[in-house]
Amino acid sequence: MATLAVSEERKNYINAEYGIRSWLFTTDHKRIALLYLLSITAFFFIGGFAALLIRLELLTPAGDLLSADAYNKAFTMHGQVMVFFFLIPSIPAVLGNFLIPIMIGAKDLAFPRINLISWYIYIIAGILYIHCLVTGGVDTGWTFYPTFSTQFSNTKVIEAGLAIFISGFSSILTGLNFVVTVHRMRAPGMTWSRLPLFVWSHYATSIIMLLGTPVIAITLVLVVLERALNLGIFDPTRGGDPVLFQHLFWFYSHPAVYIMILPSMAVISEIVPCFSRKRVFGYNFVAISSIAIAAIGFVVWAHHMFVAGISLYSAIVFSFLSFLVAVPSAVKVFNWTATMYKGSVSFSTPMLYAFGFIGLFTIGGLTGLFLATLGVDVHVHDTYFVIAHFHYVMVGGAVMGYLGGMHFWWPKISGKMYPEGWGRLAALIVFIGFNLTFFPQFILGYLGMPRRYWQYPPEYQVLNVLSTAGATILAVGYLLPMVYLLWSLRYGKPAEDNPWKATGLEWTTSSPPPTFNFDETPVVTQEAYDYENMPLPEEVTLER
Amino acid sequence: MFDNFPLWPAAASSHAFWEDTLYIFLAVVCVVMTLLIFTVVAVFATKYRRRHGREATQIEGSLLLEIGWTVIPLGIMMVMFVGGAVLYFHMRTPPRDAAEVYVVAKQWMWKLQHTEGQSEINELHVPVGRDVRLIMTSQDVIHSFYVPAFRVKMDVVPGRYTTMWFRPIKAGTYHLFCAQYCGTMHSGMIGQVVVMEPNDYQAWMSGGPVAGSLAQNGQALFQQLGCSTCHRFDVQGRGPNLVGLFGKPVQLEDGRTVIADEDYVRESIVNSQAKVVSGFKPIMPIFQGQVSDEQLNALVAYVKSLSQAPAGQAGTPALAPAGTQPQSTK
Numbered sequence: 001m002a003t004l005a006v007s008e009e010r011k012n013y014i015n016a017e018y019g020i021r022s023w024l025f026t027t028d029h030k031r032i033a034l035l036y037l038l039s040i041t042a043f044f045f046i047g048g049f050a051a052l053l054i055r056l057e058l059l060t061p062a063g064d065l066l067s068a069d070a071y072n073k074a075f076t077m078h079g080q081v082m083v084f085f086f087l088i089p090s091i092p093a094v095l096g097n098f099l100i101p102i103m104i105g106a107k108d109l110a111f112p113r114i115n116l117i118s119w120y121i122y123i124i125a126g127i128l129y130i131h132c133l134v135t136g137g138v139d140t141g142w143t144f145y146p147t148f149s150t151q152f153s154n155t156k157v158i159e160a161g162l163a164i165f166i167s168g169f170s171s172i173l174t175g176l177n178f179v180v181t182v183h184r185m186r187a188p189g190m191t192w193s194r195l196p197l198f199v200w201s202h203y204a205t206s207i208i209m210l211l212g213t214p215v216i217a218i219t220l221v222l223v224v225l226e227r228a229l230n231l232g233i234f235d236p237t238r239g240g241d242p243v244l245f246q247h248l249f250w251f252y253s254h255p256a257v258y259i260m261i262l263p264s265m266a267v268i269s270e271i272v273p274c275f276s277r278k279r280v281f282g283y284n285f286v287a288i289s290s291i292a293i294a295a296i297g298f299v300v301w302a303h304h305m306f307v308a309g310i311s312l313y314s315a316i317v318f319s320f321l322s323f324l325v326a327v328p329s330a331v332k333v334f335n336w337t338a339t340m341y342k343g344s345v346s347f348s349t350p351m352l353y354a355f356g357f358i359g360l361f362t363i364g365g366l367t368g369l370f371l372a373t374l375g376v377d378v379h380v381h382d383t384y385f386v387i388a389h390f391h392y393v394m395v396g397g398a399v400m401g402y403l404g405g406m407h408f409w410w411p412k413i414s415g416k417m418y419p420e421g422w423g424r425l426a427a428l429i430v431f432i433g434f435n436l437t438f439f440p441q442f443i444l445g446y447l448g449m450p451r452r453y454w455q456y457p458p459e460y461q462v463l464n465v466l467s468t469a470g471a472t473i474l475a476v477g478y479l480l481p482m483v484y485l486l487w488s489l490r491y492g493k494p495a496e497d498n499p500w501k502a503t504g505l506e507w508t509t510s511s512p513p514p515t516f517n518f519d520e521t522p523v524v525t526q527e528a529y530d531y532e533n534m535p536l537p538e539e540v541t542l543e544r
Numbered sequence: 545m546f547d548n549f550p551l552w553p554a555a556a557s558s559h560a561f562w563e564d565t566l567y568i569f570l571a572v573v574c575v576v577m578t579l580l581i582f583t584v585v586a587v588f589a590t591k592y593r594r595r596h597g598r599e600a601t602q603i604e605g606s607l608l609l610e611i612g613w614t615v616i617p618l619g620i621m622m623v624m625f626v627g628g629a630v631l632y633f634h635m636r637t638p639p640r641d642a643a644e645v646y647v648v649a650k651q652w653m654w655k656l657q658h659t660e661g662q663s664e665i666n667e668l669h670v671p672v673g674r675d676v677r678l679i680m681t682s683q684d685v686i687h688s689f690y691v692p693a694f695r696v697k698m699d700v701v702p703g704r705y706t707t708m709w710f711r712p713i714k715a716g717t718y719h720l721f722c723a724q725y726c727g728t729m730h731s732g733m734i735g736q737v738v739v740m741e742p743n744d745y746q747a748w749m750s751g752g753p754v755a756g757s758l759a760q761n762g763q764a765l766f767q768q769l770g771c772s773t774c775h776r777f778d779v780q781g782r783g784p785n786l787v788g789l790f791g792k793p794v795q796l797e798d799g800r801t802v803i804a805d806e807d808y809v810r811e812s813i814v815n816s817q818a819k820v821v822s823g824f825k826p827i828m829p830i831f832q833g834q835v836s837d838e839q840l841n842a843l844v845a846y847v848k849s850l851s852q853a854p855a856g857q858a859g860t861p862a863l864a865p866a867g868t869q870p871q872s873t874k
Contacts, residue, residue, distance in 0.1 A: 063731070139728075145724070147686065148685040152651070152727060237702075278601075279603075284605070309704070312632070319632075320625055324618075327618055335610075341588055344598065344599060345594060347589070366574040372628070373570060375563060375629075376567050378632065378695065379567075379697065382697070447692065448721065531600065
């Protein structure tokens with residue numbers, strides 16, 4: 001490393017201290033965010049590897065590449081890793097961790113040490129889960145349904161359950177930290193109505209984490225106890241009820257979908273105003289809709305159980321409530337779209353991801369209506385239609401938002417600009433690859449192909465081949481940013497403090513920010529998204 | 545058209561038309577909405593593309609628009625909700641005279657018992673035009689009985705009955721899938737539903753040896769297990785008289801009232817202490833683990849038959865209206 005350059009560099013959170021200890025014992029929210037970034041990226045590749053195995057197996061109708069058991073373990077690993085070790089921590093623990101204190105003008109989160117503990121808990125859970133994988137894995141599906149998980153599976157259910165149980169505490173503590181921070185740490189003048197929508201959305205997410213996660217923790221403990229001690233909570237031959245598990249599981253796991261998507265909506269609510277040079281359309285409605293999603297999201301869980309044998313009338317009530325939760329999501333999409341009206345729209349990489357998000361989330365959300373519609377759900381439930389739907393939301397939505405956010409704040413996080421041309425190309429590849437992967441699955445689902453099938457009737461092959469082809473393209477789209485973002489760390493142009501000329505306190509401090517974020521505590525006098533008084537950025541040019 | 549590349553599933557039950565209609569309605573709404581949003585995004589993005597010398601116009605928002613795009617989608621969704629709920633209600637309300645088939649699922653096969661006595665494995669034969677009701681339970685984990693061509697699916701849960709019904713309208717052979725992940729050979733737990741013309745079905749029914757109807761088997765078990773010593777057909781039994789019981793409300797010892805459906809009868813056999821009838825003592829032994837699911841089905845079918853025939857002829861299968869039912873009695 002060029003020592004001369006370093007001595008001239010401004011002090012920031014990255015060069016403030018050196019050495020592995022300065023990272024592992026840091027309480028700086030920005031450094032912890034980077035620790036999370038590294039660890040969730042590792043899990044993304046583990047989960048992605050499992051996805052690769054699944055798609056390769058499904059190239060042919062016969063079960064030929066993997067054994068049936070290996071296939072069942074592959075999709076279980078894919079689901080559990082992606083949900084619990086990638087998507088749930090992704091945006092909140094990386095971008096939220098990094099940005100929330102800066103956005104509200106604070107030096108750090110309310111509980112910096114608890115923040116570090118959250119990461120350690122996550123890592124302990126992660127190591128336990130990986131240990132479980134390499135010593136045999138688990139084949140229950142990410143949903144752990146008894147009585148299969150409690151009595152019939154011969155795999156490491158207890159270990160996987162404990163790993164996810166432990167990871168839940170990481171999530172609870174992060175949620176707690178965010179809630180307290182937003183309540184107690186706002187800079188002078190940062191009123192609730194001036195909060196960036198990013199913070200509002202994370203606030204809603206944190207509430208779900210706090211209230212929902214304990215329920216999945218309890219549920220998994222019950223599975224572990226039943227398996228270890230033969231308790232008979234879910235075993236009907238001893239008076240238990242296997243359907244009870246599904247109620248408990250989905251009471252968390254449906255809101256968990258909003259833990260994954262709300263932070264993405266948070267990112268989009270920042271990107272769209274910035275690249276339209278406009279204040280966000282209907283700020284109050286976008287903010288309140290986040291809270292509405294979190295609230296209504298808690299009372300729709302049984303729409304996962306319309307064919308599980310629940311009573312006719314409770315199914316009707318849950319169907320009605322599920323339609324209600326679609327409304328605030330729709331309101332957000334309309335408001336983002338309206339934000340562009342009479343704006344000055346630029347097609348920079350983060351905005352391309354935002355377009356992608358709006359498109360894919362719209363499809364993901366609308367196809368959710370099919371599943372809320374009782375009579376239709378009976379047919380498409382547990383088929384590839386459901387798989388396609390939730391990947392549109394959780395990958396098309398959540399991951400597009402994550403990538404958009406990574407690009408948008410990359411200059412702030414790393415102090416370097418990424419190559420714009422590669423960025424746009426990758427966004428396009430991800431969008432095309434994604435649709436090719438998952439759109440055929442809607443058709444497969446309506447044709448009746450059940451999910452979690454290792455072998456399938458030959459008439460489903462063409463659509464499966466299309467899907468696998470799309471997944472290959474998607475993989476390229478995901479690898480590209482990995483490569484050029486790393487490349488930019490060394491070769492990228494140094495970033496200005498505010499390369500996008502965006503509003504928001506994070507852009508008023510240096511890139512990367514100093515350890516305590518601001519030299520002086522900022523005083524907020526403006527509402528968020530005051531783009532009227534913000535100059536246009538120099539048009540980001542494509543590098544040739 | 546393309547054997548290898550179908551784009552629409554076969555529609556072989558009376559539910560399929562309504563299911564497909566509702567699905568197409570939803571699909572049209574969704575395509576229109578998606579196109580609308582894509583178009584508006586595309587138009588805004590190009591029309592208001594960043595140009596030199598033109599600034600964005602700041603707009604606060606619009607209450608009218610917010611109300612509009614809250615209420616209108618909600619209205620459209622309520623149409624979907626009602627449509628879906630009506631169809632679901634219909635799917636979960638079996639016609640009274642439906643033929644009944646008992647289903648026992650286990651890792652990884654389907655066992656089907658016709659009330660006439662035939663049993664099948666991984667295959668279900670049904671006639672065109674006849675309402676069929678499945679009474680299903682699982683021996684181990686949760687499975688799900690799914691026939692895409694009929695657009696019906698219902699989880700099959702251990703320890704209880706779930707039911708579903710359909711009316712096949714087109715002869716043919718259709719996939720039967722297990723739709724709920726159930727372990728190693730989940731994807732091998734498939735079979736077929738063979739829908740036959742009534743005459744072919746009659747022929748199929750009369751072929752093959754049958755050792756009495758399900759209810760007759762149940763009656764034999766009823767004697768063999770000693771049920772008949774307490775459940776007598778008069779008022780002096782130590783257990784409730786089962787004649788005419790099925791489908792009626794039952795007053796329980798703890799004050800509750802339950803309907804004596806298949807699930808109640810089943811529960812009362814495997815776990816007799818769960819819901820004790822008012823006026824009786826909890827003296828019945830627990831049969832959990834003593835009788836197989838197939839035997840339970842036979843016992844339930846027998847108890848049902850006691851309510852659908854005159855008391856004197858208890859045991860004779862009269863489970864469906866005459867004429868549509870092939871004769872299997874001697």
